[in-house]
Amino acid sequence: MPGFAHLIRTVPDFPTPGVQFRDIAPLLADGRGFAAAVAALAEPWRGAGLVAVAGIEARGFILGAAVARELAIGFVPLRKPGKLPGVLREVEYALEYGSDRLQVQADALPQAAPVLLLDDVLATGGTLDAAARLLETGLGARIAGATVLLEIAALGGRARWHRSAPLHAVLQV
Numbered sequence: 001m002p003g004f005a006h007l008i009r010t011v012p013d014f015p016t017p018g019v020q021f022r023d024i025a026p027l028l029a030d031g032r033g034f035a036a037a038v039a040a041l042a043e044p045w046r047g048a049g050l051v052a053v054a055g056i057e058a059r060g061f062i063l064g065a066a067v068a069r070e071l072a073i074g075f076v077p078l079r080k081p082g083k084l085p086g087v088l089r090e091v092e093y094a095l096e097y098g099s100d101r102l103q104v105q106a107d108a109l110p111q112a113a114p115v116l117l118l119d120d121v122l123a124t125g126g127t128l129d130a131a132a133r134l135l136e137t138g139l140g141a142r143i144a145g146a147t148v149l150l151e152i153a154a155l156g157g158r159a160r161w162h163r164s165a166p167l168h169a170v171l172q173v
C-alpha cells in the first residue's frame with residue numbers, strides 16, 4: 001500500500017446518507033503525499049506516446065493537470081455543463097448519487113490522438129465509461145488507458161470498463 005493511502009479520509013453519509021465518501025483533500029494538502037500520488041499515477045504511462053491527459057471535473061482536474069505536467073503532455077478538461085465555450089460534444093451518465101452530463105470542446109484533440117483518461121475515484125464506473133464514450137465517439141480520440149487514484153472495488157466500476165486498453169488504480173478499497 002503506497003505511503004500516502006492514509007491521507008485519503010472516509011466521511012460517512014456524504015453527500016447523501018449511506019455513501020462512504022472518500023475525501024482526497026487531506027492528500028492534496030500534504031506536499032509529499034500529493035507529489036507521491038501524482039508520480040504513482042504517472043508512472044505506468046511514461047514513454048507511452050500520449051498526447052494528453054483528459055481529466056474529469058472537478059477532482060480529476062487537480063490530479064490530471066499535475067499528471068499531464070509530470071508527463072510533459074497536454075491536458076483536456078471534461079466539464080460539467082455550461083462551463084465550456086464553442087462547439088461541444090456531450091454525454092449523460094448516472095452517478096452513485098444522481099446523474100450528470102459531461103462536455104468537451106469538439107476541437108480539443110486531433111483525430112486518433114492517444115489520450116489517458118484520469119479521475120480521482122472509480123465507484124460505479126458510470127463517469128469513467130461516459131468520459132470514454134465522449135472521447136471516442138465525440139472526438140474520435142484513441143483511449144490508450146485510464147487511471148484512477150482510488151478504486152472502490154465493492155461498487156463494481158471495473159466491470160463497466162469494456163475496453164482492451166488498461167484501467168489502472170493506484171489504490172483499492
Ligand SMILES: O=P(O)(O)OC[C@H]1O[C@H](OP(=O)(O)OP(=O)(O)O)[C@H](O)[C@@H]1O
Pocket residue numbers: 056057058059060094095096100119120121122123124125126127128157
Ligand atoms: O464511478 P462513479 O460512480 O461514476 O463515480 C466517480 C465519480 O464521482 C465523483 O465525481 P463527482 O461527480 O462527485 O464530482 P466532483 O469531482 O466535482 O466532486 C468522482 O470524482 C468521480 O468523477
Ligand SMILES: Nc1ncnc2[nH]cnc12
Pocket residue numbers: 019020021022023096121123124152
Ligand atoms: N464514495 C465516493 N467517494 C468519493 N467520490 C465518489 N464518487 C462516487 N462515489 C464516491
